[in-house]
Structure formats: C-alpha cells, structure tokens
Amino acid sequence: IAYHKNSTIIICDTEGLMSLEESGSLFDNQMITMAILSSNLVIINHKGELSSNVEDLIGMSLYAKIQIGGTPVKSKLLFVLRDQTNRDLKIFSQQLNKLKDNLQEKGSFLKVSIDEELDIKSDNIRLLPSAFTEDINPDYNIEQRWRTQTFPIEINNLRTNIFLSLDEQIQQQSQQKCLCKTFDYLYNKLTNNWKLIDDLGGSLLECKNLYALSIQNDLKEIAQKIIAEKSKTLYSQCKDLLDNELQKQNELSPVIYMKSTIDYGTKLLNDQTTIFVHEAIDEFISQTQQSYYARTRTSVQNNIEPSIRNTQNYLQQLFVEDVYRAIQKKMAIDFEKKLSKLAKRLTKIKDNEQQ
Incomplete structure (x- = not known):
C-alpha cells in the first residue's frame, strides 16, 4: 500500500x-x-x-x-x-x-x-x-x-x-x-x-498467442459445422429407424416387448452413431490438412465424438420413454379387452341363470 x-x-x-x-x-x-x-x-x-x-x-x-x-x-x-x-x-x-x-x-x-x-x-x-x-x-x-x-x-x-x-x-x-x-x-x-x-x-x-487462438477458433468452427450436420442427420435417420422398430415389436407381450425393443434399439443407435462419428472425424481431418493446423488439430478433434454422442444419448432417452409409453398403452388396451371379455362372460352367466 x-x-x-x-x-x-x-x-x-x-x-x-x-x-x-x-x-x-x-x-x-x-x-x-x-x-x-x-x-x-x-x-x-x-x-x-x-x-x-x-x-x-x-x-x-x-x-x-x-x-x-x-x-x-x-x-x-x-x-x-x-x-x-x-x-x-x-x-x-x-x-x-x-x-x-x-x-x-x-x-x-x-x-x-x-x-x-x-x-x-x-x-x-x-x-x-x-x-x-x-x-x-x-x-x-x-x-x-x-x-x-x-x-x-x-x-x-x-x-x-x-x-x-x-x-x-x-x-x-x-x-x-x-x-x-x-x-x-x-x-x-x-x-x-x-x-x-x-x-x-x-x-x-x-x-x-492470438495467432494460436485464431487457429484454434478456425478448427472449432470447422468441427462445429461437421458436428451440427452429423448430429442433425443422426437424429433424423435414427428417429425414423427407432420409430419403425417400435411398430415391429408391438405384437409381443409387454415384458418381452420392453426388453427386446430397448436392447435392439440401443444397439442400433450405437452402431449408427459410431458410423457417423467416423465419418465426422474423416471429414474434419480432410478439411484440416494445412500444416498450421497440425499442432492444435488433435485437441479439437477429440471433442467431435463426445458432441455427437450427446445426440445419441438424447435419442436413447427419447426412445426409452417411447417404449414405456407404448407399453403403458398396450397394457391399457389389453386390460380393456380383458374387462370386456369378463363383462361378456358375466352377462352370459347372468342370462343363463335367468333362463
């Protein structure tokens, strides 16, 4: 002071x-x-x-x-x-x-x-x-x-x-x-x-320095464009595939339906995401071949997969929620059918007693 x-x-x-x-x-x-x-x-x-x-x-x-x-x-x-x-x-x-x-x-x-x-x-x-x-x-x-x-x-x-x-x-x-x-x-x-x-x-x-920072920002911009494109396509394609899978499995019993559908959907989603991750990394490498990108490229490249996997996790969450809703709907329909059959049986028994 x-x-x-x-x-x-x-x-x-x-x-x-x-x-x-x-x-x-x-x-x-x-x-x-x-x-x-x-x-x-x-x-x-x-x-x-x-x-x-x-x-x-x-x-x-x-x-x-x-x-x-x-x-x-x-x-x-x-x-x-x-x-x-x-x-x-x-x-x-x-x-x-x-x-x-x-x-x-x-x-x-x-x-x-x-x-x-x-x-x-x-x-x-x-x-x-x-x-x-x-x-x-x-x-x-x-x-x-x-x-x-x-x-x-x-x-x-x-x-x-x-x-x-x-x-x-x-x-x-x-x-x-x-x-x-x-x-x-x-x-x-x-x-x-x-x-x-x-x-x-x-x-x-x-x-x-500012030059290194500008290089890093350029790489991040390239990566973000690729991530946005791949994530959007992944969401669109896999959402359709998972919705179709929900329709196919609709004839099974609820317990079998839930387990088999979630397991299959998870594997399908993971396989598709892996393909998109590899494509994104290949595109990123092909667009950043300049020598001045070499030192910083790897650190930015390492963030590509986690970013795309976030879309996978979001789709996974939506899919599981859809499965549970489908199960609830199926169980409600089955319960209504059983109630209807029971009501008809009781009516028939009552008619027989009156005769």
Missing part, C-alpha cells in the same frame, strides 16, 4: 512472468489478465527490447478481457525497459507502435479496436540504464563492478512519471465512477475478477 496526494494506491506484484517455476502459458495469461482487469495502471517491467513474448501476453489478456466483458476499466500499460545502453526513445516508441499494430492485425478476428480496451500509446514507455556497470581494473587486472549514478536519477524520473500516469487514470476513472472506494469493494472486485478468469477455462487461456 502506498499513498499519493489524497489517494490510496494498492500495488499488486505478479512476482514475475515467463518464469521457469511456473512454466506454461496458462499461468502467465491468467496473471496478466488479472492485472489488466483489476488495475488502473499496469507496469510491464521487462529487460531488453519489447519481445514477442510480451506481445503474446498482452494479446491473450486482451482476448480474455473481451470474452469476460462488463469491465469498464481501461487500463494504461506503461512499459519499463531495463538495462538499456541506447536510450533513444524514438526507436522504442517505434517498437511499441509495431507491437500495437501486430496485436490489432493478429486480433482482427476479435472485431474490436485495441484503443477501446487498452491504453497503449507510443509514449507509454520508459527506458532505464543498468543499475551497475563493470570493467577491468588496469592496475590490478581484476573485474570491478559498481553502482552507476544515472540509475537512481532515472528511477526518480520513473517514479514521477508513474504518479503522473496515476493522476490521469484517477481523473478519468473518477468521471466514470470506476474507482474503488473501500477495501471491501476492492476485495470483492479482485475475487470476482479471478472467478471470471477461472470460469473462462484453461483450454482458452492455454494458447500462447
């Missing part, structure tokens, strides 16, 4: 992204998404130049923010690049503009403007020299290392820039009434944001 003017500042640290301890894109994507959803100002402290890894993380957090929706806070991203020997801001501003253009291009399928979701301007960048320098002592021929005088000066400048950025964000957010007024409100906001991220699911946030 820090204090600035009349504001209380809550500082949250992700403890480093792209680390070996938490290797994998899911953790990194969750952390940066949490930061962007919850913060007015996100400081990206990075060594060296703006890398593709930074671009990928921001891209996935942008996707998650859009998917979650309902987050009025437009976070400002401030890039702090350490250990810079050449601190020509113009060069790095061009890199930042390029990063932003790449995000917009790769995220075109999201159909949003980055400027509407994130504050990434060309001047949102600060360059820091190395905190230490080293050289060989010519007298003793040993390596010496010492703290530079430039670094603390630049740190103070960075501190000033951070507070200026916070002032801008506070002014904007206060107009939109998005500032946290109490710690209870902040706690509820943070826990709710994490729940939203968790509900989004690992399968989406495990993608390393």
